[in-house]
Amino acid sequence: MRVTLVHPAGFNFVPGQPDFSVLANRMPPIGIMQLASWLEKHGHPTELHDCLGPYAPPGIAANAEIVLASRPDLVGISATTSSFMDGVDLAAFIKRKRPEIRIVFGAVHVSSIGAPILEHFPEIDYLCIGEGEGCLLDLANGKALAEIDNLVFRNGDGQVVCNPRRHRILNLDELPFPAYEKLAGFPHGYHLPLFAYEKRHGATMITSRGCPYTCSFCDRTVFERLYKTNSAQYTYEHMKYLRDRFGVRHINFYDDLFTAHRKRVTELCEMLIEQPLGMNFNCAIRTGHTSDEMLAMLKKAGALMVSMGIESADPGMMERHKAGVTLPEVKKTVERIHAAGLRAKGLFIFGLPGETPETLRHTSDFILSLDLDEMNMTKFSPMYGAPIWDECVSGKEGDFIEDWRLMNCLNFVFKPHGFSSREEMDALYNWHVKRYYDSRGYRHRFAKRLWQHRWSLWHVVRHLPETVAAARYFSANKEELELARREFVRHPRQPVGLQPFLSPELKADAIAAMSPIRISRRPARPATEPDACCTPQALGSTMPWTV
Incomplete structure (x- = not known):
């Protein structure tokens, strides 16, 4: 066929x-x-x-x-x-x-x-x-x-x-490498985010499926609970294939959490150190779960920058949406990343339920204090399969515009009650972005790396006419664009109010993720001689989790 x-x-x-x-x-x-x-x-x-x-x-x-x-x-x-x-x-x-x-x-x-x-x-x-x-x-x-x-x-x-869900592929090494050769313009017509690489050409790889964690804002309906990875050998051969066939010299690993399987990452780093490919790569780590030894090995293997999901610097917001990550751990992790000679990138989300102008300013202050090499702040967009979906659409925490075309993390479709308008949110977002990139620390780091960024700068120069046209377009049409944004009409055929379709396991995960108390998803072990007052029957409970 x-x-x-x-x-x-x-x-x-x-x-x-x-x-x-x-x-x-x-x-x-x-x-x-x-x-x-x-x-x-x-x-x-x-x-x-x-x-x-x-x-x-x-x-x-x-x-x-x-x-x-x-x-x-x-x-x-x-x-x-x-x-x-x-x-x-x-x-x-x-x-x-x-x-x-x-x-x-x-x-x-x-x-x-x-x-x-x-x-x-x-x-x-x-x-x-x-x-x-x-x-x-x-x-x-x-x-x-x-x-x-x-x-x-x-x-x-x-x-x-x-039809029923099928069993997941357990051995990802059975899959052939992606069909890069079928993509018109690859690799020269595709490029990684500017100033995030030193060598060209660049490519992306995904070497795992799923994530072992459950964040409130993340949709896991595709791969559900199961976390599987490619082997270190397969990943090494994949990188070598991209280098030899397409001239790729930098990889962005877009795994949800590249370093979750430490043994695999150690084996891959050892291969890249013993048999160098002359390639750099960026990957994601988890705050508080990365050792100095791991960071040093990543650097020696060719890592340029590691990113970590921080989301917010407000302790209440972090506990609610990113359980298990604390501000002192974040600071310590950034220091260790820099000590290993790596660049540190922080990933943040603005506009989650509970956000206020004060929490955003607090986060902005914290970002500048970290001395990050790069940061990315997305505008929160609820996802149907995320644990937080029901809370967002209920109206209890804010106002939600259910327009699928706007749900791209580039528009404030959700407005927490702490803000008077989406215009206020946009103004604060723009204030923070300008503040970060105008900061003395960022400008100093950027100036020191001008030669390292030569390919990014060359890309900008090559596309200078389009860049100038973009700047002129948005400058000349500012009022019209703002009006278009405010009055944008939902696609006439898009339905609203559809309910997420979650498996029993993901429903359990959602309850655990959104619970104000910590809930384990592992089955409880029955006590040998339970007190009558503490048995599930006495408590009237049938919850299949332990607290």
């Missing part, structure tokens, strides 16, 4: 306006690249189309025509929440031109909502819930729909049927 996999564009800062963000960062769609290599391995010719790629035209119709030109029997669209309606518009165009083409949607948005998606969008034939390799291969092989686990489809009567 001929398959074409598509990465829809979605929206940027101001929906409907030119997307200049790709000038600073354009990353390959690893998910569909991985699926493409899997399908090719099993004999199904597969094409890729990235609607955000360097050669992609603007507009739904033009991109849909490119997909149609590949003559697919099956089209797979991998969409986030913010790009989902773009994917729907693509699917509708394709169906009008060639109704016999089957269309399947996958990734986090459909995995977190499930069956109601098919009830609202007739142009979508199937949903792939969770991990995609097995489900897509069964579809391509022509297996009976009722026998394909992870599939949601309509039966002969038009009723939506949800």
Whole structure:
């Protein structure tokens, strides 16, 4: 079967306006690249189309025509929440031109909502819930729909049927490397975030699936609880392949937590030290769970920068949304990172429930005190599968605009009660970003690294006309853009009020994550001789967790 996999564009800062963000960062769609290599391995010719790629035209119709030109029997669209309606518009165009083409949607948005998606969008034939390799291969092989686990489809009567979840892939080393060669413009047309690398070209890798932690704001509906990794040998060979075939010299590892499996990371570092590839890499660590020895080994193996999720500097906010991380641990971890000769990047979220102008100012002060080499502050956007979803949509903690196209962490769709308006939030956000990048510490570090940043600076110079055009566009149209942002109308076909589709395990995790007291998800061990007053029966409790 001929398959074409598509990465829809979605929206940027101001929906409907030119997307200049790709000038600073354009990353390959690893998910569909991985699926493409899997399908090719099993004999199904597969094409890729990235609607955000360097050669992609603007507009739904033009991109849909490119997909149609590949003559697919099956089209797979991998969409986030913010790009989902773009994917729907693509699917509708394709169906009008060639109704016999089957269309399947996958990734986090459909995995977190499930069956109601098919009830609202007739142009979508199937949903792939969770991990995609097995489900897509069964579809391509022509297996009976009722026998394909992870599939949601309509039966002969038009009723939506949800098949069971399938077992996860336990050995990720069985997967071929992603199909980088099928991506038009890779690697020269794709680039990592500016000033986050010293060597070119760059690429991204994901060497694990899942995360061993449960943060309040994170959606885990695709991989659920199970955390699996590629081996150190596989990861080393993957890096070598990118270097030898494509000339890649820097890797950004986008695992949720790269260093969670310490033995694996140690083995990989030892390989990179004993058999150097001449490559640098960036990765994520967890505050308080990284030793001096690990940091020194990462540096020796080629690590340039490590990032850590901090989210907020308000102790109450941290306890609520990032349990297990404390401010003293954060400070100590940054000091240890710098002592190892690595760059430190902090990741923060602005606008979570409970946020106020005071907590944001406190966080801003803390960020400047850390002497971070880089920081990223995203605008909080609730996700359907995250433990905090119900709290956000209830109205108890703030005002939520359920517009999928705006839910991209670049717009304040959620306004906590502590703020008078979204304009106030935008003003505080802009104040902090300007404050950080204008700070003496950041300017001093940047000036010292001008030569190290030569490829980023060269990228800016090469795209100077587009950069100047972007600056002029936003400067000349400031009032119109603000009006467009305030009066942006939700897509006429987007439903609201859909409920997350969570497994019993993820529901349990959500309760544990949002509980004001610490709850373990491990089954309680019965006492040998329980006191009558403390037995579950006496307490009237059937909760399957221990406190």
